[in-house]
Amino acid sequence: MVGDRRRSSLFDFLLFSASLLCLCLAPIPASAHRRKLRFGVDGEFKILQVADMHFANGATTRCLDVLPSQKAHCSDVNTTVFMSRVIAAEKPDLIVFTGDNIFGFDVKDAVKSLNAAFAPAIASKIPWVAILGNHDQESTLTRQELMNHIVKLPNTLSQVNPPEAAHYIDGFGNYNLQIHGAADSSLQNKSVLNLYLLDSGDYSSVPYMEGYDWVKTSQQFWFDRTSKRLQREYNAKPNPQQGMAPGLAYFHIPLPEFWSFDSKNATKGVRQEGTSSASTNSGFFTTMVARGDVKSVFVGHDHVNDFCGKLKGLNLCYGGGFGYHAYGKAGWERRARVVVADLNKKRSGKWGDVKSIRTWKRLDDQHLSVIDAQLLWSNSANVSVVL
Template sequence: MSVHNKPPISIYLSILILIYVLFLNPLRAEDKRQEIRFGNNGVFRILQVADMHYDYGKSTECLDVLPYQKKSCSDFNTTEFVRRMIRVHKPNLVVFTGDNIFGFDTIDPVRSMNMAFEAVTEAGIPWAAVLGNHDQESSLSREGIMTHIVKLPHTLSRINPDGLGYEIDGFGNYNLEVKGALHSPLANKSVLNLYFLDSGDYSTVASIPGYGWIKPSQQLWFQQTSDRLQQEYMSEPEAQKSPAPGIAFFHIPLPEFKLFDASNMTGVRQEPISSPSINSGFFTTMVESGDVKAAFVGHDHINDFCGKLNGIYLCYGGGTGYHAYGKAGWSRRARVIDVSLEITMNGNWGSVKTIKTRKHLDDPPRLSSIEPIVLWSRHYAGRRRKVVP
């Protein structure tokens, strides 16, 4: 081809721009990753994995297991448990609620994280994570840990929201919007809102001992996000005239967890509630928001109860990891949360009808299901809601 017959540079430029938009544009990839929705069966299933404390893999010994289990037990037991839960129960989203890696004597935290999340990254399904109080105790800061997590395959995790106009405390504060079922009137609306917060590690105030807490800047972000989502949802003619329900995930339990005992909870409380020594008021903030129906935490591995207070269920995940402390003879466990849509008069999938949860034990060859609970039902919820200006 002669020089005179070559295509003009503008054509090459157009092709490069098209390739960028279709395949390389990071904003487009992020938007695509963000879209999660209810399936054609009207259910959105979440698997909560709490306190893996992942370390070296096969060479890591298990803690608090029966003598006959010790020889063959390692971090790989944690991986296989999570893998089986994904394979059998097919969650739409997996949520890791902190202390994902052991931290304290972890030599290579990046390698440990890659192994810790392997079961979900290889499955190719969406997942999200928050940090616990141990994740940063190796050579990476909390920001460094979260920066690596957001680069892993199929994650919806975020370091922090953009464009707030103020600094927000912690790393891993973000929300996810779960859209309605495809081809339904609410297909483009968030009918379930998921909030993820960094509950910190340890107090940085000399006069306040103990664990960290959810700070005012995080609560402000939560309030603003909840208000915005409620306004968007309530503007939809097909929506029920009450907020779309919300679920919160963080690591360290709130002081309100101490208000439950055998008389007002489902599950067990086998160790003290390791909450912050002060009450930062986040539970009150959630109640005032009017949309959060349940909050799920980790941290205390052999507590797995749910209790209801002021219209919100507070739930432990129960320890999943084998390199985390536990209780010999008390199976490691994970929690499943099923959110179901109602069917409208026209036969379409509509708003969220119920939120239910149950626990599954790692008791091969079974994954025994125990203690199912209805956390929320629209027909019994009444019309209490925050008035959004």
């Protein structure tokens, strides 16, 4: 009798999940993909980073590196539940998936796994974007086919590549998102925060240079041109602004410069493994420092590192491992990184440009604990961290 009830409950759960997924994947107007992102009436813009879900086949895919008490009932479903909980708790304005969304080697059908992996984000109706890691393409779709599928999903602002650079740029999933000023402010039609999302590739294809891939020269050229164009627009009439709007960069594989930090000199967080960067330094760190608009870089890839460190004015931050089918550390909770940009309030009471950028992490424990709150950047000396 107990077994029958359990089977019935499981069937009901699976039926409900399937129905929800079908509802989520219903076609939506193309205009939804062109939704303009902007700061809220509270002067904030909040981003949830989800790094390394490693989703595979759902309830039949077992968890890795969890406590003995968790093993029997732990699966990809735990990843889905964690995502639903953290979305409900944080209510972000944008969700950013920074690669290894699926663990291709164990995936039977990449389309089904992608749909299931992104289902909580789709169900939330919150705008979301994704880039690829080094494991996504190890199943039934190439990297281009993966991005071609992702950009067709509901509520996503993901792009395969920028139209103006599609003929020369390396990789798939390079694009820029512009976050406009608050409604009814003088900057409502200007981008006051710029996001750069890049494909850091998978594995080196260059002879005698084994290991992981890197952000190529063509991508850096696109980044440099885009950054300069955005600065011109920021400085142009109407309502010309001084300097540059701050930027954030998201990609999967960390830069070699992440090796500069350990648990002692990082500003917040821990290092519990090495940095699995490319064997060559492509110079992208130097490119970003030279431009000056990017204030923080956010990556995944090394699941049990979750630190931020500051080098030459640029914050280098790990997201921390999110997914339960990804390797981790038993007893060290899966986690997500939250980033919040805050606007200055003018004497008139209207919102202005970006004042500061803050971050913290959410743990998948009973209380969704918040840890490691810190200020990443500010254009004022009198800013404190407020959750």
